[in-house]
Amino acid sequence: MDSYIIAMMLGASLFLGGIALIAFLWAIKDGQFDDEEKFLNQALFDGEDELNEAVDMEKRKEALKKKKYMPE
Numbered sequence: 151m152d153s154y155i156i157a158m159m160l161g162a163s164l165f166l167g168g169i170a171l172i173a174f175l176w177a178i179k180d181g182q183f184d185d186e187e188k189f190l191n192q193a194l195f196d197g198e199d200e201l202n203e204a205v206d207m208e209k210r211k212e213a214l215k216k217k218k219y220m221p222e
Contacts, residue, residue: 177183
């Protein structure tokens with residue numbers, strides 16, 4: 151291969167890698183990867199039944215909130 155082609159490929163890969171790094175750092179700064187409850191829930195609810203119960207509990211909480219704030 152020509153050294154020109156290798157230099158062009160190296161430059162393009164460094165440029166694309168730099169863009170990917172900037173995008174990753176931007177996502178971290180904006181808090182896109184901050185999901186602390188996910189890891190806590192995985193430790194608390196191991197099986198499928200526990201997860202289904204947790205989802206049902208969340209739905210009941212939301213229904214109570216709506217019922218509480220609904221004017222009658």
